[in-house]
Amino acid sequence: MKKGEVYEGYIEKVDFPNKGRIRIDGETVIVKNGIPGQKVRFVINKKRKNKAEGRLLEVLEKSELEKREPVCSIFPACGGCMYQTILYEDQLKMKEAQVKELLDDALAAAGQVDEQGNPDYIFEGIQGSPQEFEYRNKMEFSFGDEYKGGPLSLGLHKKGSTYDVLTAKDCKIVHPDMTEILKTVLQYFTELKAPYYHKISHEGYLRHLLLRRAETTGEILVNLVTTSQQKYELESLLQQILALPLEGKIVGILHIVNDSFADVVKSDETRVLYGQDYFYETILGLRFKISPFSFFQTNSLGAEVLYSAARAYIGDTKDMTVFDLYSGTGTIAQILASVAKEVIGVEIVEEAVEAARENAWMNGLDNCRFMAGDVLKVLDKITDKPDFIVLDPPRDGIHPKALPKIIEYGVEQMVYISCKPTSLARDLGVLMENGYRVEKACCVDMFCSTVHVETVVLITRVDK
Template sequence: MKKGEIYTGTVEKMDFPNKGILHIGEEKVVVKNALPGQTVEIAISKQRKGRCEGRLLKVVTPAAYENTEGACPHRADCGGCTYQTVPYEEQLKIKEQQVRALLDPVLPAGYNFEGIKGSPLTKAYRNKMEFSFGDEFKDGPMTLGMHKRGSFYDIVTVDQCVLVHPDCCKILRATLDYFTEHGAVFYKKMAHVGYLRHLLVRRGVKTGEILVDLVTSTQTEGTWKSDKNKEALLEGWKEKLLGLDLEGSFAGILHTENDSLADVVQNDRTVILYGQDFFMEELLGLKFKITPFSFFQTNSLGAEVLYETAREYIGETDGRKVFDLYSGTGTIAQILAPAAEHVTGVEIIEEAVEAAKVNAAQNGLTNCDFIAGDVLKVLDTLEERPDLIVLDPPRDGIHPKALPKIIDHYGCEKMIYISCKPTSLARDLVVLQAKGYEVTRVCCVDMFPGTTQVETVCLLSKLNTKQHIEINLDMDELDLTDAEKKATYQEIKNYVLEHSGLKVSSLYIAQVKQKCGIIERENYNKPKSEDAKQPQCPPDKEKAIKEALTHFGMI
């Protein structure tokens, strides 16, 4: 096979998260976003080291189980969902099979896998959406929505998105119409020119409270055609939203300025245009204050299923001390607190920690403490010894240095691991088992209907005998995605160029990696003499490189 050649084949299965597997002759080909049972036309895009990848051109014949009735009208172009035409029961089967395919090679035969629990809502379940301004094709009319499938730049307007409440779609359409009418221009990522960047919409599923945040640059000169000044332009937008006929009600309408070169939502400065800068949501009888940038599970009702499952796995907590590591805004900690002696949450994002403290206070919980800091470092300062540890790490799993420290330092009888990425979970379970833990219960919880993502809950118990399980694992079996491997210098350069429009040298990358504690080969970019002067990485490029390192899970 050669790059660019076109073939037709039938997808046999789908590996996590969205990798369709088919064979052309004897050769295995991986095609993203192709569903099991579909006959597809593909173009070969990569051929290296015995691994062949194809790009989906079109679906020749749908799978027998597919059903387009009620599916999102944007599904053909939007990159947000993959399973829109898949009946929900079939979605659950696919996700369960994918998780088992990753866990089976690393766990003993016959381990206790308890299946998958579905989401109470399969549509209009998301309490948060982050929409981007842009255009669907170069120099086309302004759009507001999600990235086009397979594109970093093209944006598809999704004013009929089925993942959010209709209120959110009305707000999106009203915002796009208003700024189009006033000739406002969107921010162009490569040129770093323009005004409109993102629209954040959050809506409480339980409370119906709505929080909207318009994110723009500070560029106001010539970035809209009407004669309104910035304040009048934003005032008109606010009044447009307040005039909408919505089922819910506005808790706040905000304006955030963000001049970051990267295509990320960053809060440089936020002004309240109406109401307040937070809304309230409820989970399992507790109330949570959520700001535009707070981490909070995007599926409120699904989160209740997830946390109820974790609470069931944990069992009795009376008189027990609990550590909630990677605690976010403290939802799990506060759900466990009423029956525990004391709960300590550790989270690296300071804003999330402050929100956790506020939420605990308003819920009347006095036995919770929340600490801001890196888990790897904070563990060295904690004198209290927990009876139980809850692990709910970010997508890339637990830091490889933190995991042994958690195990060796505390040696808890029980640990709960909640994972949003089963490839990372499978990797970490190898270490946990080697350190004397066994997986006694595993369950999946679908928090993201219509998409490829799934949560997994594991109960780990410390073995009380001197026996151990020996596991031989070929890491290739896990089929890790590129973002989970150590990124090459070229991959880092490509990422920085795509997201920041900056070109960076290998020397600059090496300097930033050194600052972040990433060890390089001794002679990498070493000066020819001790007194030789080397150019130093400028601050803007250092920031862009750090964003790339974060994306690739290296820091």
């Protein structure tokens, strides 16, 4: 087996997040973006002594799991919702099995097994999202073209491509309000023949369309992201967007100027063209003010399921000081505040910290304190000692130098909320090596039709 050779084979299983396993002549090849049971053609793009990776070229035969037709026009070229042809209950079973295998392996490696050698913890399965479609409250659409020199497009990157952008004119994981806004913006700039920003030459005007829509209030924030290289009249676009017959209500339209070379949605300058630069969402009876770049769970109703599961694991925190590390806009902290002595949130994004403080004030909570900074550094400055710790880190998990500081507090219990089970499994290994055990775990599917899933774990100290 050599690099550049083309093979055909069946995907036997898919490991989290999307690593399909194919056996060829006794060797296992990892091929991403497939579904168990598919027969695929692939090319070897990496080959080392004990490891081979392939790039998917074509699906030759469907999987038995694919029991329905695609729901959008750009499947499978768009890599976002690669499981949409699988019934939702089968998606849940697959994700549940993937996470359980990762946790089982982590526990077995740490020696947390019963007399029969089985992982010794309670795995409580997976809970699905209340909505399978139209669940995303935030979407970053990119400007570009579907092929080199093609007409202007606005949507999502083609699977495996850094440059090609597919127009998401019927994306099913966002509310139709977002689709109508996208089509209006695309048509406006197509007629103006406005150029999109080229990542190589760093020239052009149009970069992104960032849309946020609250599930409970229906409030919509429209954010047009461009460079400062050219100027276009935007008043007509404003009037066209405001005239759309939407189910929700547009509360703000912003023009965000971003001259960064990096392909990220950020602001060098934000201009409010209409209304305000925030909107409101409600989670578990609490009201949250959200600005363009505030972190907030992208599935609002799914977040209620996730935070309810976490709250059940946390249990009684009366008279306790709780640390909410990687606290974002303070959602978890405020959910716990009513049943805790004090909650201290730590978050590196200053804008999120300001939002958390404002949200706590708005919800009448005076026992929440939020600190801006890297958890690794802030823990050295906090004089308070926690009775309970909630961990909700970014995808890469907890910084390896921060984990010993967290362990040193010696709290009886912690709850770890993770959006990347592989990072979670790694961090659990360290925690179990240092006197903790995994009591129970569950999954919550916040990202229907995609490869991602959230996991909640209750951890207890056993070695004092």
